[in-house]
Amino acid sequence: MSDVLPEAEAPEWPMPRAAGCPFDPPPALRALTDDKPLARVRIWDGSTPWIVTGHAAQRTLLGDPRVSVDERLPGFPHWHEGMAAAVEYRPRSVFNSDAPEHTRYRRIMTGPFTLKRVEALRPTIQKITDDLIDRMLAGPKPADLVEALALPLPTLMISELLGVPYEDHDFFQENAARGIAHNVSAEESMRTFGALNGYLVQLVEKKAAEPADDALSDIAARVNAGDITVAEAAMMGLGLLIAGHETSANMIGLATAALLEHPEQLALLRDTDDPKVVAGAVEELLRYLGIIHGGQRRIAKEDIEIAGETIRAGEGIIIELFSANRDADVFPEPDVMDLRRANARHHNAFGFGIHQCVGQQLARVELQIVYCTLFRRVPTLALAVERDEIQFKHDRLAYGVYTLPVTW
Amino acid sequence: MKVTVEQDKCVAAGQCVATAPDVFDQRDEDGVVVLLTEEPAADLADDVRYAAAVCPALAIHIED
Numbered sequence: 001m002s003d004v005l006p007e008a009e010a011p012e013w014p015m016p017r018a019a020g021c022p023f024d025p026p027p028a029l030r031a032l033t034d035d036k037p038l039a040r041v042r043i044w045d046g047s048t049p050w051i052v053t054g055h056a057a058q059r060t061l062l063g064d065p066r067v068s069v070d071e072r073l074p075g076f077p078h079w080h081e082g083m084a085a086a087v088e089y090r091p092r093s094v095f096n097s098d099a100p101e102h103t104r105y106r107r108i109m110t111g112p113f114t115l116k117r118v119e120a121l122r123p124t125i126q127k128i129t130d131d132l133i134d135r136m137l138a139g140p141k142p143a144d145l146v147e148a149l150a151l152p153l154p155t156l157m158i159s160e161l162l163g164v165p166y167e168d169h170d171f172f173q174e175n176a177a178r179g180i181a182h183n184v185s186a187e188e189s190m191r192t193f194g195a196l197n198g199y200l201v202q203l204v205e206k207k208a209a210e211p212a213d214d215a216l217s218d219i220a221a222r223v224n225a226g227d228i229t230v231a232e233a234a235m236m237g238l239g240l241l242i243a244g245h246e247t248s249a250n251m252i253g254l255a256t257a258a259l260l261e262h263p264e265q266l267a268l269l270r271d272t273d274d275p276k277v278v279a280g281a282v283e284e285l286l287r288y289l290g291i292i293h294g295g296q297r298r299i300a301k302e303d304i305e306i307a308g309e310t311i312r313a314g315e316g317i318i319i320e321l322f323s324a325n326r327d328a329d330v331f332p333e334p335d336v337m338d339l340r341r342a343n344a345r346h347h348n349a350f351g352f353g354i355h356q357c358v359g360q361q362l363a364r365v366e367l368q369i370v371y372c373t374l375f376r377r378v379p380t381l382a383l384a385v386e387r388d389e390i391q392f393k394h395d396r397l398a399y400g401v402y403t404l405p406v407t408w
Numbered sequence: 409m410k411v412t413v414e415q416d417k418c419v420a421a422g423q424c425v426a427t428a429p430d431v432f433d434q435r436d437e438d439g440v441v442v443l444l445t446e447e448p449a450a451d452l453a454d455d456v457r458y459a460a461a462v463c464p465a466l467a468i469h470i471e472d
Contacts, residue, residue: 110419115422115434350464356464
């Protein structure tokens with residue numbers, strides 16, 4: 001016997017966060033899934049996929065090969081009209097293929113992101129961070145922390161790693177930002193995807209002809225070897241470029257806003273010289289801050305029994321990662337930011353299953369360096385506006401702050 | 409404790425190496441897991457269990 005609401009009464013998703021609680025999940029979603037880890041919601045196209053909020057249920061489904069990311073299957077719960085409209089134009093990639101096809105693509109992308117390779121980047125990341133902070137401190141007060149540090153740091157890093165010219169950053173940042181808005185028309189989606197894709201295709205062809213010492217050249221070499229097409233290589237490059245700057249940038253801006261509200265937690269991060277404490281603090285910030293809050297999209301390929309419900313073959317599934325990070329069954333007092341939380345690393349901020357974030361180790365090292373360096377070098381850092389004047393990215397698939405005016 | 413890994417399932421997230429670097433490593437070319445020791449010392453057991461729990465591909469198996 002199911003106590004799930006009839007489909008006709010499924011509430012609309014996405015839902016707004018509560019006014020004054022920019023760091024917590026939408027209250028209506030919490031009410032909907034208060035006593036069960038999944039429920040039905042209604043999305044932009046009128047369909048009623050399942051939304052999954054429980055930590056255990058998410059891990060079960062994300063690890064289940066019957067749960068697919070194949071966005072071309074009928075009934076797939078696309079993020080918005082634009083994503084649905086461009087589906088035939090997106091080549092196969094790690095984002096829309098299942099194992100074993102996914103494994104083949106993923107292993108072409110993972111080489112630059114091993115722990116060893118990322119650890120070797122620490123001096124470079126530290127220097128970029130110091131240079132950006134020098135420039136901010138030499139400039140006028142107040143400064144926008146997003147423009148001064150949060151956005152340029154990960155963008156510079158991923159550009160250098162991939163071999164994408166940093167001087168093109170305005171172009172790809174703007175198009176990427178439009179592409180991940182909640183509401184994108186078919187026309188705009190085709191335009192931004194077309195522009196970015198064309199740019200990457202050109203770059204891949206250039207790297208195939210004149211290889212350099214960067215990750216995009218390694219990917220282009222696989223085109224020359226006949227392993228993948230230019231379109232597939234461009235999609236890999238585009239995925240890494242967008243995911244590589246947008247998410248970390250939001251983590252830097254949003255964490256700074258949150259830590260300035262919790263001075264005792266900020267002090268812990270600022271005053272420690274223990275790398276384990278810093279690493280643990282970053283895991284807690286990844287857990288506490290819901291950067292990926294639109295819900296990862298999946299579709300059931302077969303009937304799946306979970307938590308007393310049956311997800312039927314062909315039904316959409318929305319895995320709302322942020323809610324799992326606030327699951328009290330796993331994280332006691334889940335709404336408290338506790339940088340010493342012992343099991344913070346169990347968060348789902350990078351997802352779970354075979355699609356878990358490729359660049360997560362790079363993100364971790366960037367965040368470990370930037371938080372420590374910022375609060376140590378600028379101990380008097382403070383908001384230059386009232387908290388309720390901060391503009392949060394409620395309308396984006398990746399949550400964060402649009403700007404963060406700070407002074408010191 | 410006896411540890412086994414499934415390289416075919418591994419997605420090179422790097423979680424095991426970050427958690428238990430004395431037991432797990434990654435292949436240079438694609439980050440796929442390399443097991444350094446099948447029978448880790450007792451003082452590493454907790455880290456290895458944590459590594460298995462956070463492995464997103466469920467590719468680490470432990471027999472006690």
